[in-house]
Amino acid sequence: MTAPALDRRPQNRLVDHFEQGLDAPICLTWELTYACNLSCAHCLSSSGRRDPRELTTEQCEAVIDELQRMGVFYVNIGGGEPTVRPDFWHLVDYAVAHQVGVKFSTNGVRITPENARRLAATDYVDVQVSLDGATAEVNDYIRGPGSYDTALRALANLHEAGFRDAKVSVVVTRQNVGQLDEFKAIADRYGATLRLTRLRPSGRGADVWDELHVLPEQQQELYRWLVAHGEDVLTGDSFFHLAPLGGPLPGLNLCGAGRVVCLIDPIGDVYACPFAIHDEFLAGNVLGEGGFAGVWRDSGLFRELRNPQSAGACSSCPFFDSCRGGCMAAKFFTGLPMDGPDPECVLGHSETALLGQRSVPPASQDHSRPFATRNEPVLVQLQRRRPDAPPVSACAESPLAGFQPAPTLR
Amino acid sequence: MSTPVQAAPALDVTASPCLARSVSVRPERFGALLYDFRTRTLMFLKSPRLAHVVRLMDGTTTVGDCMDRAGVPAEERGPLLQVLHHLQRIRMLTDHALPEGGPEERDTP
DSSP: OOOSSGGGOGGGOHHHHHHTOOSSOSEEEEEEESBOSOOOTTOTTOOBSOOTTOOOHHHHHHHHHHHHHHTOOEEEEEESOGGGSTTHHHHHHHHHHTTOEEEEEEOSTTOOHHHHHHHHTOSSEEEEEEOSOSSHHHHHHHHOTTHHHHHHHHHHHHHHTTOOOOEEEEEEOTTTGGGHHHHHHHHHHTTOEEEEEEOOOOTTHHHHHHHHSOOHHHHHHHHHHHHHHGGGSBOTTTTGGGGGGTSOOSSOOSOOBTTTEEEEOTTSEEESSTTOOSGGGEEEETTSTTHHHHHHHHOHHHHHHHSOOOOGGGTTOTTHHHHTTOOHHHHHHTTOOTTSOOTTOTTOTTHHHHHSOOOOOOOSOOOOOSSOOTTOOOOSOOOOOOOSSOOOOSOTTSTTTTOOOOOOOO | OOHHHHTSOOOOTTOOOEEOTTEEEEEETTEEEEEETTTTEEEEEOSHHHHHHHHHOBSSSOHHHHHHHTTOOHHHHHHHHHHHHHHHHTTSEESSOOSSSOTTOOOOO
């Protein structure tokens, strides 16, 4: 991604500029709505129901105007499922007309043949279709029944409409890490590019992280696969914590929170990064006096993040320069200290802390549906087991259950 | 400069390319960011002088002249021409002059 030749001069390291923060984000994630037709078990934003305070069309247009003034090249639009917002296609057109490119993430529910043709007609819109299993069995386990077919139908529609280079966006889990070649084959089949990202313990992901995050030996497998496939596979720079396994992967290898990235949520709240929707990382709101630019430039939280961070417990680690302590959000949501190792530290430096006493922070927002729908994934597999003896149906807790007193004789 | 860069191909100083219409530029303290909307490629120009040269390229002025006007010292010219060659290879730079407007103008569908 970086130009060759000039980056070899140590006094001009880009990373140092990025650590101090830029005047405008390079990459900005904007969750347009908390509404979603799915209820994925690991949803970063605990989405499901729309929030009544979500930004209006006019407020969204004002945000886009501001992004244009700041020179933000593109926004990553997500949710929830952004395409279920009635003004979604209008906002995409509005952004493109204002020189703000759009990449949006979708589960594919509204990528009809007609919408696919509309998308294929412009260079300024990129589509990421989420798929967390190369087979329906693995995918639907965490994304819900039918979601695999929806995603593949969307990819087929895009391909048939002549949309070039869609992205197949995969969150790597314990269950799908063995399917990387199959994912690549699916992407190739639809003329798409594979994008792999890390499972974060954010949102509902906190509830399932222990069950879904990749195991230490799988990290090695994942790292080898990423090295072998190099630039053909996108990673959103999310695996820099694997660098000590053998050297940095392509990308910035830096936590960009509040420095080069941030997130705007559906109600206009600005958070340090897409994986940190929590009061602890709330910098301000786009509806405030200074708008988004004011939050980006002046928020106390962002200024703090742009100061040199303490290496803490990692300062003696020879690999600190390559992983820099890993992901801030992953540490926070697993209850680990911010100036210590990542919960998935490949050298195992967080194992003791994970086993010890830690308090996982409570969620500060939750838009999950209050009741399960028929499309909701069920991670617990119920098993049918024959009871050893017929149950005592009447009042089984009673110490007298099953006791038949003999008739009293007078 | 270190040895590996010596072998890298460089742009000819007599070429007079300009930024492709799909490329947008954002000035930064370290130089500039370039983004190509067609290929969705982000590039970092890691020196203000390099960014200056890229801004001066209009499709008619030669790269040599642009470097003169931006005051690029002789020892920086080799590496800079290699970066420009890379930009040309990934088609962020094109040989064709724009019919009208500056390099920052973009197609909007």
